[in-house]
Amino acid sequence: MSLAATTPVLPRPEPASSTARERVGSPGAEASRPRVLSIAGTDPTGGAGIQADLKAFAAHGAYGMAVTTALVAQNTHGVRTVHVPGADFLTEQLDAVSDDVVIDAVKIGMVADEANARAIATWLGRVRPPFVVLDPVMVATSGHRLLDEGAEQAVRDLVALADLVTPNLPELAVLLGEPAATTWPDALAQARRLHVASGAVVLLKGGHLTGEESPDALVGPDDVTTFSAPRVDTVHTHGTGCSLSAAVAALRPRRDDWAGAVRDAKTWLTGALRAGGALTVGTGRGPVDHLAHLPTLGLRAFSEEAWERIAGWREAVEGMGFVRALADGSLAVEDFGFYLAQDAAYLAEYSRVLSRASQLAPTPEARQFFAGAAVESLEVEQTLHRDWLGEHAGMDRGAVESVDPSPVTAAYTNHLHAASNGSYAETVAALLPCYWLYAYIGDVLVRRAGDLDGHPYARWISLYGDPAFQEATRTACSFADEAARWASPAERERMLRAFELSSMHEYLFFEQGIDRPTWPEAPVGGAEK
Numbered sequence: 038m039s040l041a042a043t044t045p046v047l048p049r050p051e052p053a054s055s056t057a058r059e060r061v062g063s064p065g066a067e068a069s070r071p072r073v074l075s076i077a078g079t080d081p082t083g084g085a086g087i088q089a090d091l092k093a094f095a096a097h098g099a100y101g102m103a104v105t106t107a108l109v110a111q112n113t114h115g116v117r118t119v120h121v122p123g124a125d126f127l128t129e130q131l132d133a134v135s136d137d138v139v140i141d142a143v144k145i146g147m148v149a150d151e152a153n154a155r156a157i158a159t160w161l162g163r164v165r166p167p168f169v170v171l172d173p174v175m176v177a178t179s180g181h182r183l184l185d186e187g188a189e190q191a192v193r194d195l196v197a198l199a200d201l202v203t204p205n206l207p208e209l210a211v212l213l214g215e216p217a218a219t220t221w222p223d224a225l226a227q228a229r230r231l232h233v234a235s236g237a238v239v240l241l242k243g244g245h246l247t248g249e250e251s252p253d254a255l256v257g258p259d260d261v262t263t264f265s266a267p268r269v270d271t272v273h274t275h276g277t278g279c280s281l282s283a284a285v286a287a288l289r290p291r292r293d294d295w296a297g298a299v300r301d302a303k304t305w306l307t308g309a310l311r312a313g314g315a316l317t318v319g320t321g322r323g324p325v326d327h328l329a330h331l332p333t334l335g336l337r338a339f340s341e342e343a344w345e346r347i348a349g350w351r352e353a354v355e356g357m358g359f360v361r362a363l364a365d366g367s368l369a370v371e372d373f374g375f376y377l378a379q380d381a382a383y384l385a386e387y388s389r390v391l392s393r394a395s396q397l398a399p400t401p402e403a404r405q406f407f408a409g410a411a412v413e414s415l416e417v418e419q420t421l422h423r424d425w426l427g428e429h430a431g432m433d434r435g436a437v438e439s440v441d442p443s444p445v446t447a448a449y450t451n452h453l454h455a456a457s458n459g460s461y462a463e464t465v466a467a468l469l470p471c472y473w474l475y476a477y478i479g480d481v482l483v484r485r486a487g488d489l490d491g492h493p494y495a496r497w498i499s500l501y502g503d504p505a506f507q508e509a510t511r512t513a514c515s516f517a518d519e520a521a522r523w524a525s526p527a528e529r530e531r532m533l534r535a536f537e538l539s540s541m542h543e544y545l546f547f548e549q550g551i552d553r554p555t556w557p558e559a560p561v562g563g564a565e566k
């Protein structure tokens with residue numbers, strides 16, 4: 038059964054002026070965002086239907102509006118019951134919106150029954166938004182019907198009124214009255230038949246196929262345009278069709294053609310699918326993360342959370358033998374010398390990672406801060422450390438430069454370098470404990486040492502407690518907080534982990550002044566028996 042045989046293709050109306058357009062549409066009244074309407078059913082778990090549409094609209098900078106066709110009691114496991122308020126009430130909702138608001142694009146999803154479909158068709162005859170996208174929702178992926186049996190013809194009539202129709206493979210088959218395609222070429226041939234019969238551009242969705250890719254294709258009067266994307270290995274695909282069609286509707290008023298809107302919507306959806314698992318919404322087939330690409334407002338500052346995470350390490354650092362002995366002046370000169378020589382080796386690497394942070398930094402302020410810090414840490418290494426080591430340990434410049442990093446020092450700097458192979462945010466998170474725990478220890482030392490007159494480590498203790506250092510710590514924290522605002526939940530977790538590991542390395546680094554870790558001697562071998 039071809040669509041053309043059962044449905045005369047209705048004349049495609051030109052975008053007509055709505056009442057609201059006539060009232061509001063003076064040439065100067067350009068809206069700051071496209072005003073996009075969803076006409077669909079509900080999903081109280083927020084992954085599909087109107088709730089998904091509004092999130093997809095917001096994700097694409099559109100002003101979202103919604104008219105409800107049906108109230109659906111459903112969750113990530115499936116649909117329980119459907120309540121349809123009725124076509125008259127649907128028309129009242131539609132008129133309430135269009136009598137007042139200019140609609141730049143509309144997305145139609147679940148229509149539920151024939152009367153609703155007819156009411157929408159009648160409304161479209163009166164109020165014709167410039168872009169009409171129809172997702173011909175019939176059966177949820179869970180297998181439950183979302184469209185009355187016998188209402189298919191009314192949906193076919195809606196297809197003929199739409200500019201773009203977005204069927205999945207089973208829906209395409211129902212619209213044509215043919216068996217579902219099982220191969221991509223067969224599906225493309227069906228999509229072409231639907232386009233010819235209805236006049237609507239068809240966005241064919243390949244989510245129901247198997248394979249490495251999840252392709253979609255636009256089939257219209259021109260050539261077929263295929264959009265490939267890697268198939269994401271996930272069960273969390275609830276509402277993908279709703280979200281895609283809503284994103285396309287939101288983008289279309291700001292793109293030259295459907296291809297431009299679909300390309301961007303699909304790229305976004307693939308990212309949303311990848312991030313969906315981490316949402317942990319429900320125990321069934323969960324939703325995608327519509328806002329995976331956006332900064333999250335309202336989170337606690339990264340530095341606050343990170344500081345709390347290392348409460349144990351902070352306590353450990355306070356109780357360290359090295360810090361106690363440094364504060365009361367009983368630390369052996371050799372122990373301090375060992376620590377300082379390692380610190381010089383550490384600072385040489387730390388400076389490189391600071392330079393890397395400067396290179397990755399997104400703002401001139403951050404670039405300047407980290408570049409300055411890189412220079413400063415080299416200066417500290419060159420002057421203070423070498424002076425002391427020359428005076429107290431008889432080490433000249435060459436001797437300080439050729440100090441081998443201990444296993445503890447090497448583990449710390451390797452961790453920093455590894456973090457700096459990640460993002461800017463991870464790099465800054467890994468660098469931060471060196472500032473922060475150092476400033477914290479400075480506070481502890483100044484408090485414990487009391488009067489520094491005659492204290493053998495007076496110079497060092499006052500250096501640790503330097504207010505300029507505390508200020509630099511605050512600045513570094515604010516850069517980490519800013520970077521975390523733009524991080525995905527997974528990246529924020531990597532930042533926290535990098536911060537935590539650096540804190541552990543800080544502890545081990547200070548304590549090595551007393552522990553003196555050494556590399557094992559290379560075993561002597563090779564003698565043939």
Ligand SMILES: Nc1ncnc2c1ncn2[C@@H]1O[C@H](COP(=O)(O)OP(=O)(O)O)[C@@H](O)[C@H]1O
Binds near residue numbers: 178205266281303310
């Ligand atoms: N596992 C997946 N990985 C990547 N993209 C997918 C995946 N599943 C679905 N998609 C994409 O999601 C969109 C919706 O597709 P589909 O699942 O076929 O429709 P529906 O949700 O209407 O059944 C399409 O762009 C499709 O390519």
Ligand SMILES: Cc1ncc(COP(=O)(O)O)c(N)n1
Binds near residue numbers: 109178183276
């Ligand atoms: C209100 C509403 N509209 C559409 C779908 C289809 O989404 P999916 O096929 O992903 O279950 C749904 N479950 N609920």
